[in-house]
Amino acid sequence: MMLNKALEFILNEAIRLDEGHGAAFKPLEDKVFTLTLNDLGTTSHLLFTAYGVSVQSDLQGDADATIETSLVALLALPQTSELKGAVFHGDEPLAEQFVDALNSLEIDWEEHLSHYTGDLIAFKVGHAARSVMQTKQGIKQQAGDTLKEYLQFEINALPTKSQVQRFNQQVVQIHQSVDALENRIDTLLKSATTASH
Amino acid sequence: MSQQKKTIDFGFSEVPLEEKVKKVKGVFDSVADKYDVMNDVMSFGIHRLWKRHTIELSGIRPGNSVLDLAGGTGDLTKEFAKRVGKSGRVVLADINESMVRVGRDRLINQGIAGNVDYTITNAEALGFPDNTFDLATIAFGLRNVTNKDKALEELYRVLKPGGQLMVLEFSKVTQPLLAKAYDFYSFNILPKMGKLIADDEASYQYLAESIRMHPDQDTLKQMMLDAGFDKAEYLNMSEGIVALHRGWKY
Numbered sequence: 001m002m003l004n005k006a007l008e009f010i011l012n013e014a015i016r017l018d019e020g021h022g023a024a025f026k027p028l029e030d031k032v033f034t035l036t037l038n039d040l041g042t043t044s045h046l047l048f049t050a051y052g053v054s055v056q057s058d059l060q061g062d063a064d065a066t067i068e069t070s071l072v073a074l075l076a077l078p079q080t081s082e083l084k085g086a087v088f089h090g091d092e093p094l095a096e097q098f099v100d101a102l103n104s105l106e107i108d109w110e111e112h113l114s115h116y117t118g119d120l121i122a123f124k125v126g127h128a129a130r131s132v133m134q135t136k137q138g139i140k141q142q143a144g145d146t147l148k149e150y151l152q153f154e155i156n157a158l159p160t161k162s163q164v165q166r167f168n169q170q171v172v173q174i175h176q177s178v179d180a181l182e183n184r185i186d187t188l189l190k191s192a193t194t195a196s197h
Numbered sequence: 198m199s200q201q202k203k204t205i206d207f208g209f210s211e212v213p214l215e216e217k218v219k220k221v222k223g224v225f226d227s228v229a230d231k232y233d234v235m236n237d238v239m240s241f242g243i244h245r246l247w248k249r250h251t252i253e254l255s256g257i258r259p260g261n262s263v264l265d266l267a268g269g270t271g272d273l274t275k276e277f278a279k280r281v282g283k284s285g286r287v288v289l290a291d292i293n294e295s296m297v298r299v300g301r302d303r304l305i306n307q308g309i310a311g312n313v314d315y316t317i318t319n320a321e322a323l324g325f326p327d328n329t330f331d332l333a334t335i336a337f338g339l340r341n342v343t344n345k346d347k348a349l350e351e352l353y354r355v356l357k358p359g360g361q362l363m364v365l366e367f368s369k370v371t372q373p374l375l376a377k378a379y380d381f382y383s384f385n386i387l388p389k390m391g392k393l394i395a396d397d398e399a400s401y402q403y404l405a406e407s408i409r410m411h412p413d414q415d416t417l418k419q420m421m422l423d424a425g426f427d428k429a430e431y432l433n434m435s436e437g438i439v440a441l442h443r444g445w446k447y
């Protein structure tokens with residue numbers, strides 16, 4: 001649920017900020033994609049409508065296309081411009097269109113997802129970077145791994161199993177990270193408008 | 198069962214049957230504009246997670262038609278409308294005009310329009326033909342309905358074959374320690390907060406009591422089967438403070 005919420009938020013924000021207002025997604029209207037992240041062991045269904053993207057855990061019937069990939073490949077999308085090693089099922093040309101549309105948004109997944117997951121990752125990555133002199137690629141890999149662990153943890157802690165206390169914390173966390181992301185975007189927008197004047 | 202009785206539970210104070218409908222209406226009339234804030238305060242915002250979980254499990258997709266019964270100010274309607282898209286349809290039905298009005302204005306303000314209908318309806322007599330909806334939901338609404346069996350039968354009737362009903366409702370807390378704390382909260386703190394925010398202690402007293410009078414998990418599941426559902430199951434959330442019941446029509 002947490003991952004779905006994060007995906008939904010990031011995609012909608014990216015589309016909102018996109019110069020072409022997410023025009024690349026227009027042909028995908030009313031289509032459903034199933035996104036499997038093998039390394040996380042998660043499956044999410046992405047619904048595209050005139051209102052934007054919604055992401056959910058369950059789906060009645062089959063998706064129009066299924067994309068089997070990994071979080072690591074998704075994080076690397078801005079560098080590679082393709083989902084390395086991804087497997088498509090169903091309407092394959094449609095799946096490719098989806099990946100192209102995703103690519104056109106130029107989302108820095110790593111940055112946004114690490115905002116979402118809070119200081120924990122920043123701390124771990126920062127620590128790793130200080131203690132061992134790693135190559136940039138090494139750090140990236142590390143970020144991917146930490147994120148993977150963290151999300152795995154979040155996914156296991158589904159609301160039905162956890163206690164009310166835990167819920168409260170999660171709500172606060174979501175609020176904080178969403179606020180932080182919003183602030184960042186506001187700042188970015190402000191600097192963008194000042195720059196253009 | 199309850200039809201035989203001359204009186205019916207209104208929270209803990211028994212009132213004549215006809216009066217319950219009026220009383221429930223009064224409760225929601227008096228809280229309509231503060232309803233959203235109260236919801237957040239009362240559940241510490243957790244109701245958002247319960248609702249989110251419900252939406253994700255619905256399996257809804259573009260083109261579907263959805264009934265959000267007792268939809269109130271439209272939390273679920275809003276998310277469903279986004280998911281069914283312009284080729285789908287969501288009907289927000291509620292017995293209380295003030296709640297529907299607040300909900301409609303709020304959704305329109307948020308750009309949700311064109312695929313949502315609003316209607317004033319009593320859950321016990323739905324004005325829709327048989328086999329109309331892919332999905333029907335009633336969130337935190339069933340406990341207010343006088344004749345719950347009738348409402349469940351109506352919900353079954355308007356679902357398409359293959360369709361699903363989701364009932365999200367306060368239920369019986371499964372963890373004894375938490376159950377105690379929760380009771381204290383509901384009966385002592387909640388009404389006080391109601392007074393503070395909505396200046397309406399009585400309404401929130403009613404909410405607390407109606408939660409206690411609502412059928413527990415297994416009873417509600419059986420009621421769904423009795424109403425005609427071909428399969429029913431439930432899922433506890435937050436240790437049973439809330440349960441999500443799902444019923445299918447084959």
Ligand SMILES: C[S@@+](CC[C@H](N)C(=O)[O-])C[C@H]1O[C@@H](n2cnc3c(N)ncnc32)[C@H](O)[C@@H]1O
Nearest residue numbers: 267268269291292293296319320336337338341
């Ligand atoms: C606690 S609110 C829940 C609103 C919304 N579903 C939500 O989860 O936020 C309960 C709603 O049930 C409605 N209601 C009560 N009795 C009803 C009935 N017999 N038929 C339809 N709606 C009813 C009330 O008007 C109120 O809007």
